[in-house]
Amino acid sequence: MFKPMMIMLGSVAVVFGGLYGFVSFRSMMIGQFLASMANPPQTVSVTTAAYEPWLPKLSAVGTFRAVNGADLSLESSGIVEKIHFQSGEDVEAGKILVELRKDTDNARLESLKATAELNAINLRRDQAQLKIHAASQAAVDTDVANLRSANAQVVQQEAVIAQKTLFAPFAGRLGIRQVDIGQYIGAGTGIVTLQALDPIFLDFVLPQQALNGVTVGQAITATVDAFPGQSFKGKIDAISSKVDLASRNVQIRASLANADRKLRPGMFASVEIATGKPQRLITLPQTAIVYAPFGNSVFLAQKGEESADKKAPQGAGLVAHQAFVRLGETRGDQVSVLEGVAEGATVVTAGQVKLRNGAPLAISQSPQPPVDADPKPVDQ
DSSP, rough: OHHHHHHHHHHHHHHHHHHHHHHHHHHHHHHHHHHSSOOOEEEEEEOOOOOEEEEEEEEEEEEEEEEEEEEEEESSEEEEEEEOOOOOOOOOTTTTEEEEOOOOHHHHHHHHHHHHHHHHHHHHHHHHHTTSSSOOHHHHHHHHHHHHHHHHHHHHHHHHHHHTEEEOOSSSSEEEOOOOOOOOOOOOEEEEEHHHHHHHHEEEEEGGGGGGGOTTOOEEEEEOOTTTTOOOEEEEEEEOOOTTTTEEEEEEEEEEEEETTTTTTEEEEEEEEESSSOEEEEEEEEEOOOOOOOOEEEEEEEOOOOGGGTTTTOOOEEEEEEEEEEEEEEEEEEEOOOOOOOTTEEEEEEOOGOTTTEEEEEEOOOOOOOOOSSSSOOOO
């Protein structure tokens, strides 16, 4: 009886010992696994903060318009008889462009001139008879009024005939003609556009806080998509006397020389205005900034012992440290940093979304995209 009891107790002890050993082993392995996976290194790209020359400037977008520009038309209707220009031609002020048929108007003018001449003859005759008391003063006065009326009708008819001819009101370049010989056109029908292209105006707007940085005569630089890589120089001619109530923007007008006629009214342009002396500021790629409502920040790559997280492993390589920054102006892919980053600091430029203070870092060796202060689109 004693021996079977001992065998049973020994078996139970072996089973419980095995279970205890298995649970302990499992806990140890789980602990090792979690410890190894608790804080793996995060792969990031970095750059070194450095001072660069920085020229303060204002940027805007604008539209070119002609110093003088008009869509030409006639005040009267009629049939087009003569066209004296070619589309796209440069013309001088006063050049005849289009004539309408005016035979009937000329005939009426001759009739009115004849009536005026008859009234002049009657006036001279009655004036002579008045001297010998053969005519009354009332008859002479009537002749004077009739002559004036006839002369006025002649002048009126000459004005009507003049309205049948279209002259260039100023020197410039013509557009595409919209009428043909023999076509009947009504009063006000568009015939051709005329634009004075040299110089040319550039209109743009700036926010009201930029008024302190712009003055009449200040130089500007404009670029247009039609001529990539080429810039056009000009100067500010006028600043609007009021600020728009809806947008709080103020209109600016600049003028640019345009001797080669490359710039055309209606073209879109990017405008830059230098507003101060060059400065030296720390610059970073805009991708390095973590923007947030409570403040903008960057992640610095520092040695483990310099980490703000006291639980980070000492001397375990680079770790992340979040630093709040005060930013200045931007230009292209760059942003100026006024406070928060020292020269020579290693700043994370990609991979910040997975970082926290004290997170170990692994630096990526992949080439980084260029950081251009004036990036241009790549032609496909």
